Amino acid sequence: MSTVLQLSQVTKSYGASAALDSVDFSLPDNAYISLLGPSGSGKTTLLRVIAGFEEPDAGSILFHGKRLDGVEPHDRGIGFVFQNFALFPHLSVAENVAFGLRNRKVDPVTDARVLAKRVQDMLSLVGLSGFDDRAVTQISGGQRQRVALARTLVTEPKMVLLDEPLGALDANLRGRMRNELKIIRERCGVTFLHVTGSESEALAMGDLVLVLDRGRIAQAAASDVVYNSPATASVARFLNCYNLFAGDVVADAFVGPAGRFPLNGSRRKAPQPAYAIRYDRVSIRSRDAVLSDDEVRIEADFIASEYSGAAVNSFFALDGGHVFEVESHLSHARPPAFVEKDRYALVWKKEDALVFG
Ligand SMILES: Nc1ncnc2c1ncn2[C@@H]1O[C@H](COP(=O)(O)OP(=O)(O)OP(=O)(O)O)[C@@H](O)[C@H]1O
Structure with a gap:
C-alpha cells in the first residue's frame, strides 16, 4: 500500500507548552484512519498543521512524497470538514456544494453546465439527490453533514481531514453516519483522517487507529490490536x-x-x-x-x-x-x-x- 502522508518529528508549541511533541507517523493511501485522543491531546492542532492553517515549529510533512512547507492550504489538495459543518446559511444545498468549485483559486469551474453536473454527481455520491434547492437551514443534521462532505469532496482532494465530524449529531444519527462515511470514502477512494474523542467511534471506523496522548502518538495500529493490546496505560484509559x-x-x-x-x-x-x-x-x-x-x-x-x-x-x-x-x-x-x-x-x-x- 502506498503512503499518502508522512509526518516526521512534527512539533508545535503555544508559548511554553507543546501541543504536538515530535509526532511521527505514515498514513496509507485509500484508507479510513481514526485519530483518537482525549480533550487537549493535540488532535485539532495536528489537523490544522496538516491542512496548512498552522505551520509546525519543527519537523517535516510529506504529502505524496513532497514537502508541504510553505504550501498554502488551498494548494495542498487536502480537504477539511469542520465539526460545525461551516455551511453558508443563505445558500441552498447545491449552491453550498458549488461554492468551493466556483471559487477555488486553482482551476475554478465557471461553466454553469459543468458546475451543475459536478454538483449533481456529488449530491448523488452522498445520497442527497433531489435536495439541490433546499435551504441548508431546512435539512436535518445528518443531511447537513453530507452537504459539508460533498462541498469538500467536489474539489477532488487527495485526502480529507474530518474534525469530530459526528460530534454535532445525536447518538442515533451518529451511529448511522459512521457507516455512511465509510461507504462514501470507499466510493471516492481517498484517505480520510477522522478525529474523534470517542473510543467506540475510532475503533468502529478506522482501518488504522492513531492514539494521541499529550501531543505524542502513543499507538498506531488496527482497531483490534489497540483494543486488545493497548501500548500504554494511557491508551488503556482512553479505551474506557x-x-x-x-x-x-x-x-x-x-x-x-x-x-x-x-x-x-x-x-x-x-x-x-x-x-x-x-x-x-x-x-x-x-x-x-x-x-x-x-x-x-x-x-x-x-x-x-x-x-x-x-x-x-x-x-x-x-x-x-x-x-x-x-x-x-x-x-x-x-x-x-x-x-x-x-x-x-x-x-x-x-x-x-x-x-x-
Ligand atoms: N491557538 C492556541 N493558543 C494557545 N494554545 C493552544 C491553541 N490551540 C491549542 N492550544 C493548546 O494546545 C493543546 C492542544 O489543543 P488541541 O485543540 O489541539 O487539542 P484537542 O485534542 O483537539 O482538544 P479537543 O478535543 O478538546 O478539541 C491544548 O493544551 C490547547 O490548550
Whole structure:
C-alpha cells in the first residue's frame, strides 16, 4: 500500500507548552484512519498543521512524497470538514456544494453546465439527490453533514481531514453516519483522517487507529490490536474498558495501594508502570469461592449495576474508594442480583492482565 502522508518529528508549541511533541507517523493511501485522543491531546492542532492553517515549529510533512512547507492550504489538495459543518446559511444545498468549485483559486469551474453536473454527481455520491434547492437551514443534521462532505469532496482532494465530524449529531444519527462515511470514502477512494474523542467511534471506523496522548502518538495500529493490546496505560484509559492500577513490579507480583497481584511473567515496556484488567475479563464470586492457581482476586463492595442491552456493567468500591467495573455479557448468562454494600470477590486470570512498566 502506498503512503499518502508522512509526518516526521512534527512539533508545535503555544508559548511554553507543546501541543504536538515530535509526532511521527505514515498514513496509507485509500484508507479510513481514526485519530483518537482525549480533550487537549493535540488532535485539532495536528489537523490544522496538516491542512496548512498552522505551520509546525519543527519537523517535516510529506504529502505524496513532497514537502508541504510553505504550501498554502488551498494548494495542498487536502480537504477539511469542520465539526460545525461551516455551511453558508443563505445558500441552498447545491449552491453550498458549488461554492468551493466556483471559487477555488486553482482551476475554478465557471461553466454553469459543468458546475451543475459536478454538483449533481456529488449530491448523488452522498445520497442527497433531489435536495439541490433546499435551504441548508431546512435539512436535518445528518443531511447537513453530507452537504459539508460533498462541498469538500467536489474539489477532488487527495485526502480529507474530518474534525469530530459526528460530534454535532445525536447518538442515533451518529451511529448511522459512521457507516455512511465509510461507504462514501470507499466510493471516492481517498484517505480520510477522522478525529474523534470517542473510543467506540475510532475503533468502529478506522482501518488504522492513531492514539494521541499529550501531543505524542502513543499507538498506531488496527482497531483490534489497540483494543486488545493497548501500548500504554494511557491508551488503556482512553479505551474506557480497563480497570487500571498504579504500583510497581516487585519480584513476581504487581504491588500497589490496591494490593498484590501475582504475575505470569509477561510484561510490556511502557514509560509508566501500571496494571490493567479489562472489564469483561472479570468474574464476580462470593468471598469464600475457591481460587485456582492461575487466578487473581480482589475484594470490593457492590455499588450498583447498569443494564445496557447486551451486557450488565457492575460497579464496585475497592478499599480506598477506587471504583472497579465488571462487564458481564448477557449472552453468557445473566449475573445474579448483587446486594448493595455487600462484599464480593472479583476474580480474573493472571494471563488476562496487562502489565506495563
Ligand atoms: N491557538 C492556541 N493558543 C494557545 N494554545 C493552544 C491553541 N490551540 C491549542 N492550544 C493548546 O494546545 C493543546 C492542544 O489543543 P488541541 O485543540 O489541539 O487539542 P484537542 O485534542 O483537539 O482538544 P479537543 O478535543 O478538546 O478539541 C491544548 O493544551 C490547547 O490548550
